[in-house]
Amino acid sequence: MMKSSSEIKGTIPVLSLKNVTKRIGGKAIVDRMSFDIHKGEIVGLLGPNGAGKTTTIRMIVGLIQMSEGDVLIQGKSIRNDFTGAIRHIGAIIENPEFYPYMTGYDNLKQYQRMSSGITEERIKAVTELVGLEAAMNKKVKAYSLGMRQRLGIAQALLDNPSLLILDEPTNGLDPAGIREMRQYLQRIAVQEGISILVSSHLLSEMELMCSRVVVIQEGKYVTHRSLSDKEEQSxxxxxxxxxxxxxxxxxxxxxxxxxxxxxxxxxxxxxxxxxxxxxxxxxxxxxxxxxxxxxxxxxxxxxxxxxxxxxxxxxxxx
Structure with missing residues (x-):
């Protein structure tokens, strides 16, 4: 069961956008964008083509610089404390890339070597969380698209992030794969208490997956809507x-x-x-x-x- 905004009201946001603006050539691609995400929420970022969804996500993770405003992760500023803020984020912005000739386990071990504090127990926990424990000794080139996506999520979870950001995680998946992805993301939100920001063009799937959606257009915040049953009834x-x-x-x-x-x-x-x-x-x-x-x-x-x-x-x- 996803948390409603009434249940999380008063808590410190995991993610907070404060008048985030991106200008290119004098034009505002993203214009004073502000919204919050709280612990355990799955929030969908919706908008028409060119609305600024990808630009917004890239600013959140520090891939491109903001012109104005700030992004706070667990109260840490991306502008003023990038290292302190970014350590709370796990993200898949493009399609996850792995060494195809290596097993899923060896790919995660490779990531472990580049990061500190990741234990064998954590590798085991995240692979179970995304349902890949039976496939970890198979080479990634034998993985389906859905399995590669889930391995990417497992990798993003290794550092125990507070916020998981996914750009079109169900893109290219068949209906069964989409349903599996939804179920695993909901499990992650509930069991790990991780907040998830996900962009997708599949509106019907967002309605099933998310506890809330944020709608943007022409780089501006338009509205948000809670999708929780309790709030919908009122x-x-x-x-x-x-x-x-x-x-x-x-x-x-x-x-x-x-x-x-x-x-x-x-x-x-x-x-x-x-x-x-x-x-x-x-x-x-x-x-x-x-x-x-x-x-x-x-x-x-x-x-x-x-x-x-x-x-x-x-x-x-x-």
Whole structure:
């Protein structure tokens, strides 16, 4: 179960962007970008092609320099304490690269030799975490794309990061591989308490994988949306009510504080209401008191794809 923002409210963010800006040739590619990620969250970074997702990620990990603003990792500034900040990050920005003629285990051992403090126990733990323990003695050239991606994640986890950053981790995977990747990332967030920032063009998958999404467009923060069940239930719903008299039903419904009539569908004798979940019994009761017959009540759910198109004015996802 992913954490909701209400559960993490008040905690120190693992990642905090503070008015991060990148200008190239006088043009703001990323413009005063600000958002936070807390412990154990999986946050999706969404935006149309050219929105600045990759530029933002590259600034977070220090691959390119910010023009203005700052990035804090566990309270450490990328600008002022790069070594202290970057040690909390594990990342895969491009496709993970390994020595194909070596086994998965030997590739991780090679990384161990270049870093201090990585134990055999940690190698074993991360390979189990991503489900590769049975494949560690196979050569990487025999790995599927999904296995190579998971080996890359295992390598990124060796240093016990607080934040894992993945750019299109499901790119090129088949449906089974995508589902596996989602399950392993959710396991990492829950078992290790690691925060994950992931960019992807697969909106339906982001909806299943993430606890929250951050939407950007033209280098600017647009909005964020929690995807946790608890918070979704307290949000405003859209319901379609079929009645015998929509005019009277509309008058009765609008008399209830917090209920808005969005649309009257006269041909089907239905009205579309926007309201909080807890107001539905009150609407039913009021309509009944006015002798209005109710034939059907249906919740109309807006998908993440629909909301994305609304937020970005129909722009295509990258």
């Amino acid at each position: 949000k405003q719903l859209s319901v379609v009510v079929r009645v015998d008299d929509i005019e009277r039903a509309s008058r009765v419904s609008t008399s209830i504080d917090g209920v808005e009539v969005i649309q009257l569908l006269k041909d089907s004798s239905e009205l579309v209401l926007a309201l909080q979940n807890e107001l539905i019994p009150q609407v039913v009761s009021k309509l009944g008191e006015d002798n209005i017959k109710i034939y059907r009540i249906t919740e109309t759910k807006i998908s993440l794809e629909d909301e994305f198109l609304k937020w970005t004015g129909g722009s295509r996802i990258a």
